[in-house]
Amino acid sequence: MAVSIAHLGPAGTNAEAAALLYANWLEKQNEQAILCPYPSIMQSLKAAALGQVDIAVVPVENSVEGSVTTTLDALWQFDNLRIQSALILPISHALLSRAATIEPIQTIYSHPQALAQCQGWLETHLPNAQLIPTNSTTEALQHLDDDPTIGAISSQRAASLYEVPILASPINDHPDNCTCFWVLSLQPSSGGDRTSLAFSVHDIPGALVKPLQVLAESNINLSRIESRPTKKSLGDYLFFIDLEADSMEPSVQAALAELTRCTETLKVFGSYCILPIPVPDTFT
């Protein structure tokens, strides 16, 4: 039976590109996959947490904009999900329009993250254009008709899918722009060189130092730390941490047991690897 993969849709989003990459990778292991687009990241994760799909592929971090906070908050909530693997997608933004040149463009539609990632280019080339947010880069294309005053920022892949001409590409300010996605399911994680976890701490001075010391003393390196509000009051946080370590190793298990003692609630989302998947040029 085909593996069902939930992702933020519709066709043409970067989340769909990541889900497709993972589906291609599964096919190489002789597993068939079917893509299931959802209107939000939250709904993709909920579908996987409730077992309505086998897998969810969701963005967790962009190299320019930072953490995708919706994903972190949802993972704390749906804590039966485990990270199976990660994959990294290069992100490239293009200006799409029916206009012949960029000069007539007065209005540009795109997802707020894409608009932010092209801010410098827009200030230089289209300083007077009005920027209008949309729910996804694909949704932005719905605003394009034959009006040459309208532009949209989306991927080259979306341009080709929806047959819209590209006026300029790439237009992102940071050339090494990329997004890390997590592959999540209800299965136990299979282990790997990275472990992701989150914890809350008791509200006492230095409460965060002790857990970090435990990790440092076990020679476990942190590759990321992110704080998120508990949503109860200002100043009350959860901490999301990525470790360069495999939770299947006895020494790491000992450190995690110690971590349980010096945190309030600890949730380990699994150990996994970054999949070495080559990304075709047509995907970015």
Place this chain on the structure above:
Amino acid sequence: MAVSIAHLGPAGTNAEAAALLYANWLEKQNEQAILCPYPSIMQSLKAAALGQVDIAVVPVENSVEGSVTTTLDALWQFDNLRIQSALILPISHALLSRAATIEPIQTIYSHPQALAQCQGWLETHLPNAQLIPTNSTTEALQHLDDDPTIGAISSQRAASLYEVPILASPINDHPDNCTCFWVLSLQPSSGGDRTSLAFSVHDIPGALVKPLQVLAESNINLSRIESRPTKKSLGDYLFFIDLEADSMEPSVQAALAELTRCTETLKVFGSYCILPIPVPDTFT
């Protein structure tokens, strides 16, 4: 001469409410103030950094959605700005519409953060409504006309300013929703019980532990830690930290000097207090 205050506009935004509160507080100290709305947080901060206005009032953290990353990223960039004080504004969202009841509403416009903060209420009361993002809660009101199928989420203050009826209020999922704003200028900060700083670290294992140990050993409590990407590559971060300490104190100065030695670049944005400003009911 009146003190000029930059804020995210137009009239009716929460940033304008915070700027107005600060202007009222200045008037009590016999200083006149004039409000200068800007189309983005970035442009408000830039105006203050270039000396085009005296002060910028910008949101830095919401109790539900977390850090306002634009503000942190811009402050690292415009590092001549210093925090003069902080103020806390309770946030209350209302559903505005020309409809007589909520039933006919099919489309709701608002800022993505406001839509996110009312997610639970919307799922219960208007599960099929289409949610459309706008650049500000005030901009959402521009989409309201006499069409009873359209709604907007904004503040009660905006409803009264623009004379739009309130259909439901408050509709935010977390009743204690509030946002902390910073008051920034080119003046040296005047001291207070909180200090905000940011630093980059060398890419070596445990690089973050050492700075946190320095603070713990000096008995300085962290009230917040936030990581932000340097935007160069995935896994390369800046850390923004709030301390419960006054950088004018000799012991804190000694800890900061030690911090300089174990970080790559350290920027101290000043010591300040949260202003005890009462918020009128009409402001939320």
